[in-house]
Amino acid sequence: MAKEPRPIEELSIWDDAKAMLKKARAEGIQTVHDRLDRQTPHCKFCELGTTCRNCTMGPCRVSEKNPLGVCGADADVIVARNFGRFVAGGAAGHSDHGRDLIEVLEAIVEGETSDYKITEENKLRAIAGEVGIKTDGRPTMDVARDVMECFFADFGSRKKEVSFLSRVPKVRKDKWAGLKMIPRGVDREIAEMMHRTHMGCDNDAPNTMIHAARTALADGWGGSMIGTELSDVIFGVPTPKMSTANLGVIKADKVNLLVHGHNPVVSEMILAAARDPELLARAKELGATGINVAGLCCTGNELLMRQGIPMAGNHLMTELAIITGAVEAIVVDYQCIMPSLVQVSGCYHTKFIDTANKARFSGAIHFDFQPKTAMKQAREIVSIAVEAFAQRDAGRVDIPCEPVEIMTGFSNEAVTAALGGSLDPLVQAIAAGDIRGAVGIVGCNNPKIKQDSLNVKLAEELIKKDILVLVTGCVTTAAGKAGLLVPDAIEKAGPGLKKVCGALGIPPVLHYGSCVDNARILQLCAALANALNVDISDLPVGASSPEWYSEKAAAIGLYAVASGIYTHLGHPPNILGSETVTNLAVSGLEDLVGATFFIEGDMVKAADMFDERIKTKRKALGLSE
């Protein structure tokens, strides 16, 4: 017998989500929540991580009764291997995204595109200097070529360490060297993880876990950091600006085009094409007042940070945005795009357009988007959206709310500029205890958790304790919708944070970008540690992913811990079937890298644990608690 669906009230904290879930049920449209209900209860072996499919002597499931797989692998080995491959998947996603930015830089350097250009010459030169490339008196394109070669080489096997380790405090690098955890090359660490986890290779769980950390570090300090930095070089360094968020950003009188995925390479071009006078004129001819480009998930974050486009929603809003009935097209690049969006689009006049050969969706309109032809292709895509306006059924349109204001655009450069040109005022505010510490809240939604309940609650609890919060990824929209991304949110903060943020006119929760932009937080931590002449693990900082779901989030969490940042997860990865692996994650790593994971589903308790940690770290630095 089919299960009763969960009450809508339990699925999300947001009125816009609940209204669209109601509409979905009334119109007979299946959502992620319905499918979760059909998939539960989940397989216990898979939940514990004790199932292995790495060869055809299996698949094997180990338990107390049957403790060894056919090859003799025990639960520790199997869990570690599964987790290692999980992290490798996440690192591969972020880093391949980074590689795509290098390829755009290559197209610029080789003169193959005029649609993309080097927008931030100063940043390019600054990065070049950091990775040891001479810049004095050299033409920009020569510097760019060397940067391109250097970053391509970071993916290979010929380096002893990835280039941005130049940013890492020496004491941290020495720690990694002692553990054989220095990331040498992005593709190398990922490939080695696949090798190690083949049958008959790395059969020592702690050793596999150390390599998982190395793989994650190759993502954080390699692929992701390259992705972030080159996106800034090509599309501009984010600066503070106002925008809006929630489903109310979809406009009934406009052609609505949603960009979804992660990489700004496609979405930036779509935004530029949407300003084309001919396309605007055609939209008007069809009765629209304009073309509205709004964001979903991280490609939305990228455009929000740099261009201030409105955010329609995060991960669990992607199906619901289409259900407004007012979306002409959803244009995707890759990652976190539920294949169900094709079916939901098919229930309306919405055109679902994919743009990457590595992320195709059956039933989609496909464009093989290339730097050489980017603007031409972007115009064609926008034109499809414009023409779809004529097919919209006004009777099915329901935009459930008015948008809320948010402030965005906090890159490290913007923060430093706001502080008068150096991080010293931030260091002083931390020393004085006005800002007691900082926590990055990052990551996703997961339909197993009431949407954004944990993301918002943790941010609110932390700012009350004078802990500055930085948000990226899908937590951005959560914090924005909760009213935490505006300067007025200082009213919800403790007295110290209220004083500092009030003086600067900034929110107590700062939007720091997309998922790859967690590299900005790593860079900030390294800069603070270098300024204080300490290790990153000595700082009063933390990281959290309360509602995570993805392999990428696991890689982020692990590179944060391996970098020395105490990291919270709202629910555990599938590792609980091994005591060795679990103990390593939640305590053993402390001795090795000076930080661990902690798992806590109650956000008041999680905030208290961050508070305790921050007190300990402040005390050790000789600061008031």
Ligand code: SF4
């Ligand atoms: Fe089973 Fe070992 Fe093969 Fe895994 S590698 S499926 S545990 S025999």
Ligand code: MSK
């Ligand atoms: S999009 S990885 S659901 S944050 Fe970056 Fe959101 Fe998580 Fe994807």
